[in-house]
Amino acid sequence: MPLSALEIYKLLPKTNCKECGFPTCLAFAMRVAAKQVELDACPYISEEAKEKLAAASRPPMRLVTVGVGDNKIEVGNETVLFRHDRTFVHEPGLMIRIKDTQPIKEIEETAAQVDGYYVERVGMKLCLNGVALENASGEVETYLKALKAVQANTDLPLILMAKDPKVMAAALENLGDENPLIYAATKDNWSEMVELAKEYKCPLAVYEADGLDELAGLVQQVEEAGVEEIVLDPGTRGFNDSLNVMTQIRRLALKRNFRLFGYPIITFPGEGTNSIEEETILAGQHIAKYGGFIVLEHFNPAQIYPLLTLRLNIFTDPRVPIQMEPGVYEFGEPTPESPLLTTTNFSLTYFSVAGEIEASGVPSWLLVCDSEGMSVLTAWAAGNFDAERIAKDVKRFGVADKISHRKIIIPGLVAVIMGELEEELGGDWKVLVGPKEAMEIPRYLKEVWE
Numbered sequence: 001m002p003l004s005a006l007e008i009y010k011l012l013p014k015t016n017c018k019e020c021g022f023p024t025c026l027a028f029a030m031r032v033a034a035k036q037v038e039l040d041a042c043p044y045i046s047e048e049a050k051e052k053l054a055a056a057s058r059p060p061m062r063l064v065t066v067g068v069g070d071n072k073i074e075v076g077n078e079t080v081l082f083r084h085d086r087t088f089v090h091e092p093g094l095m096i097r098i099k100d101t102q103p104i105k106e107i108e109e110t111a112a113q114v115d116g117y118y119v120e121r122v123g124m125k126l127c128l129n130g131v132a133l134e135n136a137s138g139e140v141e142t143y144l145k146a147l148k149a150v151q152a153n154t155d156l157p158l159i160l161m162a163k164d165p166k167v168m169a170a171a172l173e174n175l176g177d178e179n180p181l182i183y184a185a186t187k188d189n190w191s192e193m194v195e196l197a198k199e200y201k202c203p204l205a206v207y208e209a210d211g212l213d214e215l216a217g218l219v220q221q222v223e224e225a226g227v228e229e230i231v232l233d234p235g236t237r238g239f240n241d242s243l244n245v246m247t248q249i250r251r252l253a254l255k256r257n258f259r260l261f262g263y264p265i266i267t268f269p270g271e272g273t274n275s276i277e278e279e280t281i282l283a284g285q286h287i288a289k290y291g292g293f294i295v296l297e298h299f300n301p302a303q304i305y306p307l308l309t310l311r312l313n314i315f316t317d318p319r320v321p322i323q324m325e326p327g328v329y330e331f332g333e334p335t336p337e338s339p340l341l342t343t344t345n346f347s348l349t350y351f352s353v354a355g356e357i358e359a360s361g362v363p364s365w366l367l368v369c370d371s372e373g374m375s376v377l378t379a380w381a382a383g384n385f386d387a388e389r390i391a392k393d394v395k396r397f398g399v400a401d402k403i404s405h406r407k408i409i410i411p412g413l414v415a416v417i418m419g420e421l422e423e424e425l426g427g428d429w430k431v432l433v434g435p436k437e438a439m440e441i442p443r444y445l446k447e448v449w450e
């Protein structure tokens with residue numbers, strides 16, 4: 001059971017020295033109890049108290065890392081059941097399954113496709129996270145050949161899927177220190193798989209489909225044998241049962257602090273569905289609730305694109321709008337005579353406007369004002385995109401040094417600030433009212449701007 005704030009407080013020095021960043025030891029204790037701060041923030045805790053408090057300050061769900069370097073994926077450490085309660089912190093890894101029974105050429109091609117695929121959205125590059133290589137043949141040599149073909153075409157993290165510990169051992173030996181996820185320990189092979197996970201210091205998936213009690217029992221054995229990074233596979237595959245079981249696991253981990261389920265879950269949506277469309281929908285369900293690693297059956301951009309954007313939406317902190325850096329952006333090769341437009345720094349607004357300016361083919365300047373990440377009308381209503389703010393950013397970013405004319409085009413939605421902005425800018429500045437909708441920008445730049 002987690003300790004209460006009062007129980008934690010009793011173990012603190014009670015000097016209220018504030019070095020932890022909190023005004024009192026009790027305030028610090030309350031944050032530790034809520035798992036919002038690490039114990040290490042207090043430099044004066046005794047070793048004895050540290051030991052007692054370690055369990056209380058551990059996040060309810062363990063962070064599991066697969067892969068190494070820039071491509072590694074970290075999953076877990078979630079603290080809420082619902083995104084709107086705070087935020088989900090580590091997006092699930094989207095992986096593509098390759099079987100060692102596929103022709104080598106096909107394996108190479110798929111691995112290269114997984115490696116190279118990305119979607120650009122609101123200035124971010126959304127990518128797949130790796131390959132799950134299955135030992136469908138049951139043979140060591142075939143698996144190693146397939147592994148070599150995958151490795152030659154991608155550095156992305158790997159899930160090694162093999163039932164036979166001998167096959168797993170051979171693959172791990174070939175991989176070196178690439179930190180793959182071992183899939184999976186079962187009640188038949190868990191002790192051998194545990195030894196491999198310990199020897200190669202890799203995370204280990206635990207598969208048990210006979211029920212949650214049995215899964216917890218197997219996880220306990222694996223934990224007691226010394227494996228720290230675990231991934232759960234409760235064996236449920238369809239829409240209803242996976243939603244039910246995965247929600248139970250997450251609830252038990254977060255609400256009841258049931259440590260044996262405090263790990264990410266791996267899912268295989270293609271195994272519980274009959275078509276690629278159903279697989280996509282189920283994968284979407286797993287992104288929302290509560291997949292940690294989601295293994296898709298095929299590389300199919302039409303399926304992957306919506307899943308990547310859904311994942312971005314679900315795992316974006318709802319309290320922080322996606323923002324652009326305020327400043328002056330160039331489109332084409334603008335000259336001092338080129339038009340100057342302005343908009344807010346809400347990413348979706350920026351990319352709508354930027355896309356249309358690019359489409360117009362008219363070299364332009366775009367002043368992106370600091371609207372605290374709000375869209376045009378919302379920012380105007382909140383006072384974050386008014387005449388004063390725009391004029392301030394015109395000066396801050398030295399706009400007058402870049403253009404020879406003194407004209408600025410404001411979004412049609414805030415035409416009302418035209419006069420006020422001319423006053424704020426002073427001198428010979430002229431404010432032009434541009435289109436209300438971004439899609440009208442190309443016509444405006446070609447036919448109206450002079």
Ligand code: SF4
Pocket residue numbers: 012013014015016017018019020021022023024025028041042043044045
């Ligand atoms: Fe108390 Fe430690 Fe914080 Fe000082 S640093 S106020 S002793 S909890």
